[in-house]
Amino acid sequence: MFEVGFSELLLVGLVALLVFGPERLPSLARTAGLWIGRGRRFLSTVKADIEQELKAEELKRIIREQQLNNPLHDLIEDTGKSLRDARQQAEAALKPLAASTTPASAALSEPAKAGDPKVVGGAPAASPGEAGTETPAKPAQ
Numbered sequence: 001m002f003e004v005g006f007s008e009l010l011l012v013g014l015v016a017l018l019v020f021g022p023e024r025l026p027s028l029a030r031t032a033g034l035w036i037g038r039g040r041r042f043l044s045t046v047k048a049d050i051e052q053e054l055k056a057e058e059l060k061r062i063i064r065e066q067q068l069n070n071p072l073h074d075l076i077e078d079t080g081k082s083l084r085d086a087r088q089q090a091e092a093a094l095k096p097l098a099a100s101t102t103p104a105s106a107a108l109s110e111p112a113k114a115g116d117p118k119v120v121g122g123a124p125a126a127s128p129g130e131a132g133t134e135t136p137a138k139p140a141q
Contacts, residue, residue, distance in 0.1 A: 020028055 016028070017025055
């Protein structure tokens with residue numbers, strides 16, 4: 001770009017003084033200053049808008065990259081797979097156990113018969129040999 005030194009500004013000021021005269025030169029300088037200020041504000045606003053758009057594009061690019069390379073998403077998928085595998089293993093381990101306990105659970109689900117000596121109050125009665133089920137006899141008074 002071209003450079004304007006002090007001698008060039010002095011020459012422009014002298015020519016303006018000769019062309020416009022001393023009465024109109026102050027108002028002309030004020031008007032020129034206002035227009036230059038408006039131009040600078042306009043350019044700074046445009047510059048700020050461009051920078052803001054560039055930053056927004058950069059953030060969008062970063063967000064896209066993060067979504068593509070999201071380790072948290074991979075971790076959640078791996079954890080879900082591990083939980084499904086553990087559930088399948090647990091169900092496979094419980095299948096033989098469930099098959100062996102089916103007759104006992106069927107017997108418990110049948111209604112109690114009134115004449116059945118093994119049932120007391122709707123629950124199976126404890127046999128005399130079971131530990132911790134005997135009640136001590138009360139002494140007579």
